[in-house]
Amino acid sequence: MRNDRPASPSAARAWFSRFDTLRVKLFLAIAGANVVLVMTAYLIYGWSFDKGLVEYLNQADEARLQPLIVRLAEGHRQHGSWDWIAQDHQRWQDLSREVLGTGRIPRRAAEPSVAAGDLPATPPEPPPQARTEAPRVPPALTIDPRLLLLDPARQVLIGPTHRVEQAVLKPILVDNTLAGYLGYVPRLQMVTSLERVFLAQQTRTFAAIALGMLAAVLLNAALIARWLSRRLRVLGEGTAAIAQGDYGVRLPAQGHDELAQLALAFNHMATSLQAAQQARRQWIADIAHELRTPLATLRAEIEALQDGVRRPDAANLDSLAQEVHRLTRLVDDLRLLSLSDLGALDYRLAPVDLGRFVDHHLGDAAGLPGQRLQLRSELDEGVEIRADGDRLDQVLSNLLQNTQRYSSAPATLHVQVRREGAEARLTWEDTGPGVPPEALHRLTERLYRVDESRASASGGSGLGLAIARAIVEGHGGRMRASASALGGLRWDIWLPLDPEAVHG
Secondary structure (H helix, E strand, O other), X not given: OOOOOOOOXXXXXXXXXXXXXXXXXXXXXXXXXXXXXXXXXXXXXXXXXXXXXXXXXXXXXXXXXXXXXXXXXXHHHHHOOOHXXXXXXXXXXXXXXXXXXXXXXXXXXXXXXOOOOOOOOOOOOOOHHHHXXXXXXXXXXXXXXXXXXXXXXXXXXXXXXXXXXXXXXXXXXXXXXXXXXXXXXOOOOOOOHHHHHHHHHHHHHHHHHHHHHXXXXXXXXXXXXXXXXXXXXXXXXXXXXXXXXXXXXXXXXXXXXXXXXXXXXXXXXXXXXXXXXXXXXXXXXXHHHXXXXXXXXXXXXXXXXXXXXXXXXXXXXXXXXXXXXXXXXXXXXXHHHHHHHHOOOOOOOEEEEHHHHHHHHHHHHOOOOOOOEEEEXXXXXXXXXXXXXXXXXXXXXXXXXXXXXXXXXXXXXXXXXXXXXXXXXXXXXXXXXXXXXXXXXXXXXXXXXXXXXXXXXXXXXXXXHHHHHHHHHHOOOEEEEEEOOOEEEEEEEEEXXXXXXXXX
């Protein structure tokens, strides 16, 4: 038994999905727009040709009828009325045939032969009784149903009376006096067979041209759709590779159009993601390395205490406390940087005189243990900023620890605070040794050290300068490292001035 069940909706959707592609949509859009243009051009051209042809034929009619008007005026001048032609239908037909170029037909045998348009000087006079008593005959029909002859009162003498309203009337003047009208009905759509054949030929020609243009349009649309979809397909494949974690993929950027710019932007994004992935891996490795050292020290000292190698006296407990403190500080620094990345680091901003704040911090630092510094300062007063005092103190502390840790004795520190436009500038310079130029831009990277061995004796965890940069940027400022004129490292920090102080 035949299964007449309709196809499932999923099968229908799968069938239609094959055509729901960008290539098909581009083809339909381009082809549809061009087909509309071709058909519009065809219709407009055909209408324009038809109208032009009708106007040409009407103008030709007027030119052909002008000699007839002249002949009719001459006849009226000779006879003084229209009786000579209104009552002689054959003469009207002969005259119209001659003017219209359709030849002439022989007159009836009972009548003398008169050439069409040859008007006798003295036409035969009917008897007086016939002239007065003859009943009025209806208007004679013309050989061309579009021609009419009317008297000055616009009464039809010759021609179809029902076409008077459609006719164009040309006055017939005899000695500057209106003698009557020659009317003709415009051709409009009433063309002759020859003209219809010509019109049909032109229509076929236009149709052939339109079909040719349509075929060219479809081919052009298919090529354009294929070209665009191919370039976009490459972009889609690259995006899919990025989504799967392959950040090494790059797209060919050909040309200078928008798609080429999109490919360049994609390559830049892929490069940034690859760098971020490498930084993340390096970040994890660095954190593991930083945690391993204090944990290994703690483990060794605890095992020594458990084995009885070392005694749990005050000195050994202090050593354990220092390692715990180091771990705590490292975890706190990592947490602070994470909060800064999330934008969740809290700042309690208040007006601060930067010169006085730096001077107070350096005065407190002079009493701290560590390497003594020869301090030179140029601290302008009245440089007001809005800052979190605790966070700003943390920045200065990290800079000071970096100077004490890496400057060779005798160490010199030069600090300067001044106002630059709408910003406050803090300059921090110390003595050597300096930093290689290629390492300057990496000093604020997390866990970065110029010392490749990463020995604990050479300094801290490598998070202090990264924290300082995060705090400065959290205040809307920026910091830059460069070589110091004293032989060591120079830091320039710009912070926005307090808007109230600037306007004041």
